[in-house]
Amino acid sequence: MDSATSEATRDTEGTTAHGTAPATRPPLHSSAANGLKIVIVGGFGVGKTTMVRSVSDIRPLNTEETMTRAGEGVDDLSGVRGKTTTTIAFDFGRISLNDRTVLYLFGAPGQERFWFLWDRLFSGTLGAVVLVDTRRLEDSWYAIDRLEAHGTPFIVARNDFGGPRHTTEQVREALDLPADIPLVDCDARSRESSRDVLIALVHHLYALSTESTESTTHHAPETSS
Amino acid sequence: MSRPGRDEDPDRLYTVTGGRSRSGTGADTFDLVTLVVSESAPTPGMQSELASILRICRSPTAVVELASDLGLPVSVVRILLGDLLADGRITARHPRTSDVADALPDPDILKQVLVGLRNL
Numbered sequence: 001m002d003s004a005t006s007e008a009t010r011d012t013e014g015t016t017a018h019g020t021a022p023a024t025r026p027p028l029h030s031s032a033a034n035g036l037k038i039v040i041v042g043g044f045g046v047g048k049t050t051m052v053r054s055v056s057d058i059r060p061l062n063t064e065e066t067m068t069r070a071g072e073g074v075d076d077l078s079g080v081r082g083k084t085t086t087t088i089a090f091d092f093g094r095i096s097l098n099d100r101t102v103l104y105l106f107g108a109p110g111q112e113r114f115w116f117l118w119d120r121l122f123s124g125t126l127g128a129v130v131l132v133d134t135r136r137l138e139d140s141w142y143a144i145d146r147l148e149a150h151g152t153p154f155i156v157a158r159n160d161f162g163g164p165r166h167t168t169e170q171v172r173e174a175l176d177l178p179a180d181i182p183l184v185d186c187d188a189r190s191r192e193s194s195r196d197v198l199i200a201l202v203h204h205l206y207a208l209s210t211e212s213t214e215s216t217t218h219h220a221p222e223t224s225s
Numbered sequence: 226m227s228r229p230g231r232d233e234d235p236d237r238l239y240t241v242t243g244g245r246s247r248s249g250t251g252a253d254t255f256d257l258v259t260l261v262v263s264e265s266a267p268t269p270g271m272q273s274e275l276a277s278i279l280r281i282c283r284s285p286t287a288v289v290e291l292a293s294d295l296g297l298p299v300s301v302v303r304i305l306l307g308d309l310l311a312d313g314r315i316t317a318r319h320p321r322t323s324d325v326a327d328a329l330p331d332p333d334i335l336k337q338v339l340v341g342l343r344n345l
Binding site for chain 2: 067124209
């Protein structure tokens with residue numbers, strides 16, 4: 001009798017989390033038109049998500065990107081159809097700068113496989129913050145190396161975990177950081193401190209940007225070891 | 226019939242995009258932070274992911290937010306957005322950082338960012 005003849009009543013199966021997140025997220029201004037990106041790169045547990053949360057207008061969200069590469073020279077121990085799938089999860093938040101401009105902040109893992117996706121995800125990024133923990137500086141070597149290789153402007157922010165203090169010079173030396181790249185201290189749990197890190201990055205970008213309009217040297221000089 | 230997949234089930238992703246792993250024309254232009262706006266309401270019988278996108282994008286929504294909301298990889302969302310764009314159901318507001326691709330950001334945009342950050 002009461003068979004399913006009326007309007008299409010969808011059961012909830014398979015709808016998973018659709019529509020739940022937007023309800024809790026304030027909508028952007030209707031005139032929002034320009035999305036900008038800043039990427040916070042760092043090793044596991046260094047405070048990337050904490051920093052995103054500290055300055056974001058919204059609770060940080062999480063998403064992922066996958067990339068399947070067919071039969072390249074990648075290690076293929078499993079032999080599964082000669083394909084390798086790389087999946088990278090990342091957090092993000094956002095700051096509405098004005099009615100038109102929205103800054104998106106991405107917390108990205110610095111591990112090796114992630115860099116396969118850098119161009120796909122983060123081309124056009126304004127710049128990057130390399131967040132470091134002085135107890136594990138070596139975690140950020142690779143990220144710094146890759147950012148330099150990609151030509152992405154960046155600064156380094158030392159997250160204060162209350163460990164033994166090192167001088168700025170010691171950290172610079174340990175990171176082999178060129179003198180023209182700013183190194184700042186921060187507490188990623190603090191909104192003001194995290195905001196100041198972003199401001200330091202934008203100052204650095206501004207200096208680079210106005211510099212490059214004066215001298216049109218596109219390519220950084222090659223420094224072979 | 227294949228079971229409706231969940232989460233990372235590749236079958237689900239395959240079904241969602243009609244078997245395409247690569248985007249058609251236009252989809253590659255969707256940046257993570259391209260802001261998407263609906264130009265029409267969902268229609269009955271429309272694929273649920275497409276209907277969700279049209280609902281969410283009543284206010285401008287970034288591609289990466291859509292991916293998070295839908296629980297789909299960014300690349301899959303780009304394919305769906307390419308379809309909606311081709312049908313005129315959405316418009317896309319692409320990021321502008323400078324006039325030249327891969328150049329350093331425009332000083333005027335950086336000034337805007339500084340002002341916005343200082344107001345936090």
